[in-house]
Amino acid sequence: ILNVEQSPQSLHVQEGDSTNFTCSFPSSNFYALHWYRWETAKSPEALFVMTLNGDEKKKGRISATLNTKEGYSYLYIKGSQPEDSATYLCASSGNTPLVFGKGTRLSVIA
Amino acid sequence: GAGVSQTPSNKVTEKGKYVELRCDPISGHTALYWYRQSLGQGPEFLIYFQGTGAADDSGLPNDRFFAVRPEGSVSTLKIQRTERGDSAVYLCASTGGGTGGYNEQFFGPGTRLTVL
Numbered sequence: 001i002l003n004v005e006q007s008p009q010s011l012h013v014q015e016g017d018s019t020n021f022t023c024s025f026p027s028s029n030f031y032a033l034h035w036y037r038w039e040t041a042k043s044p045e046a047l048f049v050m051t052l053n054g055d056e057k058k059k060g061r062i063s064a065t066l067n068t069k070e071g072y073s074y075l076y077i078k079g080s081q082p083e084d085s086a087t088y089l090c091a092s093s094g095n096t097p098l099v100f101g102k103g104t105r106l107s108v109i110a
Numbered sequence: 111g112a113g114v115s116q117t118p119s120n121k122v123t124e125k126g127k128y129v130e131l132r133c134d135p136i137s138g139h140t141a142l143y144w145y146r147q148s149l150g151q152g153p154e155f156l157i158y159f160q161g162t163g164a165a166d167d168s169g170l171p172n173d174r175f176f177a178v179r180p181e182g183s184v185s186t187l188k189i190q191r192t193e194r195g196d197s198a199v200y201l202c203a204s205t206g207g208g209t210g211g212y213n214e215q216f217f218g219p220g221t222r223l224t225v226l
Contacts (some may be wrong), residue, residue, distance in 0.1 A: 004152070031211040043113065044153075044201070046214035089152060093211035097143070097166060100152030 002026055004092050006101035013080050014109055020076045021104040023090030027071035031093040035064055035075055038103070039086040047075075047088075080108045112136070114218035116202050122224045123192055131187040131221045135204030142185050143215060144177055145201040153201055159185060192225045199223075 005024045013019050025033065032051045038044040048057040053068040061078045077084055087105045091098040115134045123129050135142050141160055145153035155169040159179045170176075174192075179185040189196055199222050203215035 006152075034214065036217075041219070043219045044203075044217040046216070049212065049214050051212060091152075096211075097155040097158055097169065098211070098215070099155070100145075102150065102152045 002092060002094055002096060002099040004090060004099050004101040006088075006090055006104050008104060009102065010105040010107070012107045012109060015080060015082060017080050017108075018076065018078045019080055019106070020074050021088060021106075023073045023075070023092075023101055025071050025073075025090075025092035025099075026094065027068055029094040030068050030071075033066055033068075033073050034091040034093070034098060035073070036089040036091070037086045038089060044089060077106075080106075082108045082110050084108050114202055114204055114216050116200075116218035116221050118221060119219065120222045120224075122226065124226050125192060125194060127192050127225075129189050129192055129223065131189075131200050131223070133185045133187070133202030133204075133218060135183060135185070135202070136206075136216055137183075139204035139206050139216070140182070141205045141213075142179060143203045143205075144185070144187050145203065146198045147201060147220075148198045156187070189223075192223075194225050197223055197225045 035047040036044040048064045050066040055066040063076045066073045085108045087103040089103045091100040117132045144156040147153045157177050158166045162182045174190045177187045199220040201220045203217045205213040
């Protein structure tokens with residue numbers, strides 16, 4: 001059974017700080033790794049879908065890396081802003097439906 | 111364009127009642143997924159449709175849960191004899207591609223179900 005773990009569970013940072021969190025997943029039968037951002041009262045929004053070992057993707061101040069051999073992905077946010085406050089979910093697919101972690105809840109304090 | 115929509119946004123029901131949750135995917139998206147997020151957990155896969163047929167229903171927890179997509183667009187998740195443990199946010203997502211492993215999923219805002 002695919003098990004996806006995310007850490008930390010929650011995080012509080014000051015506006016302007018950079019931060020990062022981790023997603024770990026089984027490296028066997030890996031297909032793809034997804035990151036989503038879920039703001040309160042809104043729909044989860046896709047940030048990245050990564051498939052290749054060593055993939056690095058960037059969208060504005062947010063970037064992600066992928067290591068499929070050791071089974072982890074990092075999400076980085078540079079210069080956090082209050083609007084970055086959300087739950088960040090990762091999900092892994094191994095020729096199965098997506099399996100989500102429990103998320104990292106980020107609060108950015110102005 | 112219009113995103114994925116779900117109705118109702120909130121549903122409160124009593125234990126033992128029947129509920130239906132509706133999902134309108136993005137027009138033209140062939141794949142549709144239902145997930146359930148219980149308190150403190152990540153979204154948990156329930157069922158996946160490719161067109162009108164359920165391609166994978168392995169996540170449905172028991173036979174009280176059933177979902178349909180008769181015309182390959184709108185889907186309805188049906189829960190019979192609701193139990194308090196069914197209380198959760200029910201999310202729907204759609205993609206234009208296949209299994210969704212490689213394709214980003216477009217989510218609706220969810221239906222928050224509360225069973226009293």
